[in-house]
Amino acid sequence: MRGDYLNWPRLVEDALSKWGSVSVEGPFENIVVSGMGGSGIVGDVVKLLALERLSVPVEVVKSHIVPSYVSTRTLFVSVSYSGNTHETLLATARALEKGARVVAVTSGGLLERLAVERGLPVFKTPAGLLPRVSFPHMLTGVLGVLDSSGLTVASRAEVEEAKRQLEREAGEIAGEASSLAEFAYSRELLVVATHSPLEPLAVRAKSEFNENSKIVVKVDVAPEWMHNDIVGYEKPLFDEYRVVAFYDPDDQAGRGLVEFMVGEHERRGRRVRVLALRGANKVGKVLYAAMLFGLASVELALKRGLDPAATESIARYKSAAGRIFGTGPLKP
Ligand code: F6R
Numbered sequence: 001m002r003g004d005y006l007n008w009p010r011l012v013e014d015a016l017s018k019w020g021s022v023s024v025e026g027p028f029e030n031i032v033v034s035g036m037g038g039s040g041i042v043g044d045v046v047k048l049l050a051l052e053r054l055s056v057p058v059e060v061v062k063s064h065i066v067p068s069y070v071s072t073r074t075l076f077v078s079v080s081y082s083g084n085t086h087e088t089l090l091a092t093a094r095a096l097e098k099g100a101r102v103v104a105v106t107s108g109g110l111l112e113r114l115a116v117e118r119g120l121p122v123f124k125t126p127a128g129l130l131p132r133v134s135f136p137h138m139l140t141g142v143l144g145v146l147d148s149s150g151l152t153v154a155s156r157a158e159v160e161e162a163k164r165q166l167e168r169e170a171g172e173i174a175g176e177a178s179s180l181a182e183f184a185y186s187r188e189l190l191v192v193a194t195h196s197p198l199e200p201l202a203v204r205a206k207s208e209f210n211e212n213s214k215i216v217v218k219v220d221v222a223p224e225w226m227h228n229d230i231v232g233y234e235k236p237l238f239d240e241y242r243v244v245a246f247y248d249p250d251d252q253a254g255r256g257l258v259e260f261m262v263g264e265h266e267r268r269g270r271r272v273r274v275l276a277l278r279g280a281n282k283v284g285k286v287l288y289a290a291m292l293f294g295l296a297s298v299e300l301a302l303k304r305g306l307d308p309a310a311t312e313s314i315a316r317y318k319s320a321a322g323r324i325f326g327t328g329p330l331k332p
Contacts, residue, residue, distance in 0.1 A: 001212070001308045004133045005294045006170050008287065012163040014126070015140035019156050022121045022141075023148035024101050028075040031151065032100070033142070034061040034091045035079035037207065037314070038131030042079045042105070042138045044200035045286055046146070049153040051197055056151070064090035064325060072099040075149065077142055081131030083109020084330050086321040105141050107134070110330060121145075130309060132211060135204075135290060143283070154283045162284035166291065169278070173288065176275075177295030180244065183273045184209065184296065185303050189241040193220040193261050195254035198246070198277075201286065205244070205293040212297035212308040222257035230264060239268070246275040248285060 031050075033043030043060035050058045059067055064087040070076065076095040080088040083106040092111065095102055096118065104115040107127040115122045123141040125134050143154045166173075184190050190209060194202045199221045206217040218241070220229055233239075243265050247258040262272050275292075279285035301308035322329040 001130075001133065001298045002174070002295060004129065005291055005298065006174065008136045008291060009163050009167040009170070011134070011137040012140050012159065012166070012287075015137045015144065016156065016159060016163070018123065018141070019144040020148045022103060022123050022145045024075055024103055024121060024145070026075070026150060027073070028056055028101070028151070029071070029073040030056055030069065031058045031075045031077065031146075032061055032066065032070060032095065033058065033077045033079065034066070034088055034095070036062055036085050036087050038135060038211075039079040039081050039085070039088070039138065041135065041200065041204050041207065042142055043077070044203060045139055046142055046153060048197055048200050048286070049143075049282055053153045054151060061091050063087055066091050066094045066098070070095050070098045070100050072101075074098070074100040075151070076100040076102045077105065077145065078102055078111060079105040079138055079142065080109065080111050081107055081125065081129075081134050081138065083107065083111035083113075086318070086325050086327065086330070089114070089330075090325060090327070103145055105138050105145075132208065132294070136287060139286075154281075158281045158283050161280050162287050165280055165284045166287050169288070170291070173291050174295055177292050178299055180273065180292065180296035181299035181303060183242070183271075184213070184244070184300050186242060187240065189218060189238070190215060191218045191220055191241050191243045193222070193225070193243050193245040193258065195222045195247055195251070195257040196224070198248060198254070201246070201289045204290055208293045208297040209300065211311050211314075212294070213300040213304065214306055215300070220261065222261055225261060226257075233264065233268065242271040242273075244273045244275065246277060246289065249276045
């Protein structure tokens with residue numbers, strides 16, 4: 001899987017070659033991005049990038065339930081790598097019932113079939129990868145759809161710059177990832193700490209360590225952390241943990257918040273690894289963090305003698321999902 005992550009600049013390039021191929025006509029009052037796990041994180045990152053750029057709200061749906069305000073004025077982006085995820089299919093069907101304009105991002109499956117039947121635009125992502133590895137392709141695809149629909153959250157030039165950065169720095173990132181894997185290889189609980197609005201990157205780190213390394217991870221986000229979690233660290237029943245903390249060096253308050261968190265952990269004698277995100281722009285910082293945590297989580301799996309690609313329990317859940325949601329098994 002290491003090679004798959006190191007191949008990300010090629011994935012971004014492929015998605016960039018399709019920039020402008022899918023667009024939707026507005027106007028829109030809101031954008032809803034639906035998806036689970038490795039597909040759902042695309043929505044979180046789009047919301048992060050939209051924060052200072054868009055005047056319409058972006059909501060992320062990581063379940064089968066869609067917000068009541070979804071209407072004909074909603075751009076609903078349905079992201080499912082396999083195209084066969086129950087929650088995403090149910091949310092998409094509900095959004096269609098409410099008259100939303102739906103765009104599908106998928107490698108195939110039932111989502112693609114639904115899109116073809118209903119004449120919906122589709123951004124195709126290449127099959128044969130794991131959803132989490134396909135992240136930069138799906139993200140670039142959604143950024144391209146938004147840009148071509150007059151809802152730019154990142155320009156093509158910014159994504160191109162981010163791709164060049166990944167190309168230049170892949171070797172260095174792999175080195176940092178090995179050292180991070182070394183740090184995370186311990187019997188202590190791994191805590192990933194950051195500041196708003198970078199929560200999606202901490203969630204991505206958590207999910208990568210969950211799925212690739214098969215470990216439990218806690219996510220802490222400042223400044224909300226200062227208003228509850230901080231007290232939980234005063235007298236925890238289980239205090240064997242270590243922290244990976246990261247911040248955006250261009251965000252002075254963010255850096256200050258993370259430094260405060262680090263100080264609290266260090267005065268309790270915990271081990272902390274602090275990272276500053278690198279990148280010429282926000283997309284670059286997102287891809288840097290995602291590649292670093294992706295590679296580190298693969299390394300940790302390999303150190304433990306585990307297969308980073310295997311996610312047995314997700315498959316067990318997926319085979320029960322039809323019963324849980326009352327839809328029966330999917331019929332691809
Ligand atoms: C990531 C992964 C899962 C899936 C999730 C949803 O590699 O395997 O997190 O992304 O189960 O499935 P898809 O992405 O196919 O909709």
